[in-house]
Amino acid sequence: MTRPTLADVAAEAGVSVSTASLAFSGAGPIASATRDRVLAAAARLSYAGPNPLGQQLRSGRSGIVGVVVGDRLRRSFRDPVSTQMLDGLAQALSEQNLGLLLVPSEAGEVPPLVQHTAMDAAVVVLANGPDDDVVLALTRRGIPVVSIEGEIGDDPRRPGAATTNVGIDDRGGTALLVRELLGLGHRRFGVVALPYGHDRRLGAPDVDGEVSARYAHTRRRLAGIADAGVVPEVVVETPASLVEHGRSAGHQILSRPDPPTAVVALSDLLASGVVLAARELGLRVPEDVSVAGFDGIDLPWLAPDVLTTVHQPLADKGRLAGEAAVELAAGRPVDEVVLPVDLQPGTTTGPPPRR
Numbered sequence: 001m002t003r004p005t006l007a008d009v010a011a012e013a014g015v016s017v018s019t020a021s022l023a024f025s026g027a028g029p030i031a032s033a034t035r036d037r038v039l040a041a042a043a044r045l046s047y048a049g050p051n052p053l054g055q056q057l058r059s060g061r062s063g064i065v066g067v068v069v070g071d072r073l074r075r076s077f078r079d080p081v082s083t084q085m086l087d088g089l090a091q092a093l094s095e096q097n098l099g100l101l102l103v104p105s106e107a108g109e110v111p112p113l114v115q116h117t118a119m120d121a122a123v124v125v126l127a128n129g130p131d132d133d134v135v136l137a138l139t140r141r142g143i144p145v146v147s148i149e150g151e152i153g154d155d156p157r158r159p160g161a162a163t164t165n166v167g168i169d170d171r172g173g174t175a176l177l178v179r180e181l182l183g184l185g186h187r188r189f190g191v192v193a194l195p196y197g198h199d200r201r202l203g204a205p206d207v208d209g210e211v212s213a214r215y216a217h218t219r220r221r222l223a224g225i226a227d228a229g230v231v232p233e234v235v236v237e238t239p240a241s242l243v244e245h246g247r248s249a250g251h252q253i254l255s256r257p258d259p260p261t262a263v264v265a266l267s268d269l270l271a272s273g274v275v276l277a278a279r280e281l282g283l284r285v286p287e288d289v290s291v292a293g294f295d296g297i298d299l300p301w302l303a304p305d306v307l308t309t310v311h312q313p314l315a316d317k318g319r320l321a322g323e324a325a326v327e328l329a330a331g332r333p334v335d336e337v338v339l340p341v342d343l344q345p346g347t348t349t350g351p352p353p354r355r
Contacts, residue, residue: 004045012041024049065093065325066119066143068103068111068134079241079269080297081314082125085148088315089123092322110137119143121325124150139163144328146321149217164334166321170217170294173310173341174224174266177292180308180343181262182228185351186290190253191225191232192246192265192274194218195239202248205237221266221294233260238270246273247280254281254289261289261352268293268309272302275348286350296344306346313339 010020015038022030023038042049067089069082090100098120103113110133114122122138123146135152138145139161145152149170152163181189195201196211196218211219225232236252238245246265250273253263265271271293278285285291285305296311317339324334 004042004047006047008045009038009042009047012045013038063097064099064101064117064119065322065329066101066103066113066117066122066138068105068114068122068124081241081267081269081295084297084314085125085318085321088318088320089322090318091315092319092326096326098326105134110134114138115141120329121146123148123321123325135163144325146324146328146334148317148321151216162328162331162333164324164328165336166317166324166339167217167337168312168317168339169341170220171224171227173312173343174221174264174294175227176224176341176343177294177308177310178225178228178230178264180345181264181290181292181349182230184290184349186262187352188260188262189225189230189232190260190263191222191235192249192253192263192270193222193235193237194241194266194270196237201237202239202245203236203252205235218266225264232264241267241269243269243273243276246270247277248273250274250277251281254278254283259289262349263289263291265291265293268295268297268299268307271307271309271348272299275302275305275307285348288353290349290352292349296341305348307344308346308349309344310341311344312341 006020007017010017013020015034019030019034020038023035067086093100101113101117101119103111105111105114114134114137121144124134124138125148132152135145135147142161144162147163147165149167150165152165178189193205194217195215196205197215211222234253234256236249238249246269249270250263253259253274254277263274265274271291274291275285278289278291283289291307293307293309295314296309299307320337320339324337327334
């Protein structure tokens with residue numbers, strides 16, 4: 001049996017082939033009644049629609065936006081920060097009938113999908129400028145790039161593909177949080193940090209304390225602590241933003257002979273791990289130690305504690321990145337976006353204990 005064609009559908013509906021094509025594409029001027037007549041004719045003939053590959057070849061567009069995640073997906077999908085951001089991103093792309101291709105990227109590698117797969121634009125999580133090979137590989141192919149929480153700067157090695165950044169006020173938000181703790185009377189601080197670099201250690205950072213360009217959000221949040229005038233007594237670097245890493249770091253900090261009175265964790269998952277460590281050590285939160293985080297995610301399992309944290313608009317960040325990718329793919333420039341954050345008080349911070 002011969003498969004029906006678009007021409008067969010047009011003849012069945014009594015319209016031209018070009019009109020039938022418009023009914024399926026959803027673009028161009030066509031009356032609703034005409035579109036309904038074409039789709040009804042297609043249903044009678046069991047015609048599923050134009051060949052997607054043929055449409056891509058004619059338009060020169062793939063209908064795909066690549067999303068390069070700078071971590072293993074099994075870690076990313078355990079983090080509500082990643083999933084909420086991706087939800088906003090996917091929603092923005094689906095509204096434009098665009099697909100999303102997730103590409104995991106380990107540090108120091110350029111995945112084959114980045115080098116060869118057709119995509120109209122790419123969103124790269126934690127991308128940075130001159131030392132980011134993923135961004136270079138994409139822009140050399142002429143693929144526009146949106147960086148979430150990264151810092152894509154000018155780079156003479158990069159050709160003219162359009163780029164932009166979508167981020168949050170990491171630095172200002174962390175400074176706001178630390179000043180809140182200072183206002184409560186705290187002067188002795190510990191910090192549980194996000195990764196400084198590719199080696200993903202659990203413990204004291206390298207002696208020089210340098211943060212890799214790929215982990216710029218770690219650097220910005222640490223800078224916010226310094227902006228508030230605080231030099232931490234102890235900093236523990238963690239391999240990833242996971243509860244178990246925060247718990248291990250919390251044990252290291254709170255088991256010291258004279259532990260700090262406040263612990264600032266650079267993510268809520270890390271902060272929740274510190275709260276668990278405090279409980280295990282018999283410390284009361286916040287009477288014996290205050291704990292604060294960053295992200296503003298919902299952690300009902302931590303009850304009765306509710307984290308004091310910095311709330312960031314995760315879904316909005318993803319949505320704006322998706323909208324920026326659509327605009328860049330259409331050849332329209334997009335300005336960099338830095339979203340504001342706000343302090344979200346909880347039950348895990350209070351005045352320091354009297355000693």
